[in-house]
Amino acid sequence: MYAALWRLMPGPLWLRVVLMVALFAAILAGLVLVVFPWLNTFVNVNDVTVNQ
Amino acid sequence: MTEERSRRKTGARTAPARVSAIGVIGVIGELFITAGVLVFLFLGWQLWLNDLVVGADQNRVGVALARNWDAGTPTHAHVTPAVAPDYGPPAVAEPPKNAVKFAVMYVPRFGSDYARSISEGVGTTDVLDKNGIGHYPGTQMPGAVGNFAVAAHRTTHGAPFKQLATLTVGDKIYVQTQDGYYTYDFRGLEYVRPTAVDVLDPVPRAPGATPTERVLTMTSCNPMFSAAERIIAYSVLESWQPTSAGPPPAILATVSAKG
Numbered sequence: 001m002y003a004a005l006w007r008l009m010p011g012p013l014w015l016r017v018v019l020m021v022a023l024f025a026a027i028l029a030g031l032v033l034v035v036f037p038w039l040n041t042f043v044n045v046n047d048v049t050v051n052q
Numbered sequence: 053m054t055e056e057r058s059r060r061k062t063g064a065r066t067a068p069a070r071v072s073a074i075g076v077i078g079v080i081g082e083l084f085i086t087a088g089v090l091v092f093l094f095l096g097w098q099l100w101l102n103d104l105v106v107g108a109d110q111n112r113v114g115v116a117l118a119r120n121w122d123a124g125t126p127t128h129a130h131v132t133p134a135v136a137p138d139y140g141p142p143a144v145a146e147p148p149k150n151a152v153k154f155a156v157m158y159v160p161r162f163g164s165d166y167a168r169s170i171s172e173g174v175g176t177t178d179v180l181d182k183n184g185i186g187h188y189p190g191t192q193m194p195g196a197v198g199n200f201a202v203a204a205h206r207t208t209h210g211a212p213f214k215q216l217a218t219l220t221v222g223d224k225i226y227v228q229t230q231d232g233y234y235t236y237d238f239r240g241l242e243y244v245r246p247t248a249v250d251v252l253d254p255v256p257r258a259p260g261a262t263p264t265e266r267v268l269t270m271t272s273c274n275p276m277f278s279a280a281e282r283i284i285a286y287s288v289l290e291s292w293q294p295t296s297a298g299p300p301p302a303i304l305a306t307v308s309a310k311g
Contacts, residue, residue, distance in 0.1 A: 001082040031090070036097045040208070041177070043098070047279040048213070048272045049174045049188070049203045050249050 098208055099277075106210035110184045114156045114167030118307050121230045122295050142195030142266070142292035143231035147187070151178045155194055157185060157202075157212075158226040158303040161219055167306050168212045170227070174203045181205075184212045191252050191269075194227045194234045195292055198254035198263040206272040206283070213272040216285055217241065225268060225287050226303050232294040233303075236268040236287035243274055244282050251284050265289070 005023075009016035148154045155170040171183040179186040185204040192198035204212035223238040244251060251271065254263035266289035274283035293300070299307040 001079045028093075031093060032097055032101075036094055036102070039094060040098060040102070041181075043208075047176075047246065048180060048205055048282070049186075050244070050246060050251055050271055050282055052247050052249055 103208065103211050103214070107212075110168050110210045110212065111165050113153075113183075114169045115307070115309055117153055117169050118156045118167065118228055121228065122299070122307070137293075137297075139232075139293050139297065142234060142289065143229075143294065144193050144196040145229055145231060147189065147193055148172045150175070150189075151183065153183060154187075154229060156228045158228070158306055159219075159223070160302055161223045162215045164306060165309065167303075167309075168204070168210075170202055181209045184210055188252055192254065192266075194229055194268075195231075195266060195289065197266055199252060199256060199267045199269055200227075201252045201269040201271065203271045206274070207276050213270060216270060216272050216283055219285055224290075224300075224302060226300060227268070228299070228307075230295070232292060232297070233300055234289060235291045235300055237290040238285065238287045240286055242284040242286070244284055246279065246282055248282065248284075251282075256284075256286060 006016065006020065009019050011019075145154065150173040151171050153169040153171045157166075157168050157170055159166050168184045170185045170187055171179045172187050172189065173179045174186040174188055180203065185202050187193075188201040188203065191201040194200050206213045206216060219238045219241070221238060221240065225236040225238060227234040227236065242251070242257075248257075250257050250259050251269055253259050253261070254267075255261040255265075256267060256269055268287040268289070270285040270287075272283050273279050274281040298304075
């Protein structure tokens with residue numbers, strides 16, 4: 001999978017490295033800014049109030 | 053490499069099938085590893101990174117709120133008189149509408165930059181997840197005789213009460229409202245079942261008793277990362293001073309921090 005991704009990258013070695021790093025940074029940003037906050041609304045293991 | 057070459061020599065028919073089978077297993081393996089990394093990334097984000105970001109945000113909101121109230125009052129070179137002046141009985145405000153921020157809590161034990169807003173209501177999505185500390189509707193307001201009860205997360209969403217268990221007897225908890233500063237003196241912790249609503253009574257855990265003291269009750273989850281029990285922290289009002297008197301010396305630096 002990752003090998004195929006690497007082969008898909010165009011250009012010389014340095015460009016491939018730059019593109020791969022940029023791609024993973026973009027995915028990480030998407031996770032932290034969009035996916036994780038959304039996922040967090042479903043995770044509620046910490047009820048903090050007392051009620052009956 | 054040598055393995056591949058020998059495979060090519062021995063049987064050209066079976067080689068592609070075996071190679072693609074290895075390829076499929078490889079991709080599945082990579083997917084599993086990726087899933088594992090994603091789970092750890094999420095946990096790291098939820099339990100550490102997001103707490104730092106949201107916590108800092110909540111402190112900024114708290115300081116900005118406080119600035120709004122004590123604009124114009126001197127917040128520097130405060131001289132403490134030898135005899136504490138008597139400002140009379142504490143001012144007690146009317147409870148605001150749900151999710152409205154009406155107070156700021158300072159706890160030096162939780163850090164010198166700790167300034168978290170207190171909102172009306174204890175709804176999970178509208179108050180606790182978003183604003184931080186929430187005030188139990190129906191319990192008393194700061195400074196009133198009875199019980200000023202609040203709740204907040206101990207983990208995730210900025211975790212305002214992360215260090216609740218580190219409070220020691222005599223620690224000061226400062227609550228600021230539009231009217232002034234209320235200094236509470238920490239008395240002790242209690243661990244109860246999630247259904248123990250009597251901790252919210254005017255005299256905590258004494259239903260029907262007539263209150264004479266002004267109590268602050270903080271509730272959160274216990275143990276950390278669980279909702280099996282509740283941790284309760286009790287404090288008693290020690291003193292009160294109006295906004296015009298300026299903040300108590302212990303929180304002067306926090307209040308005058310750049311918001």
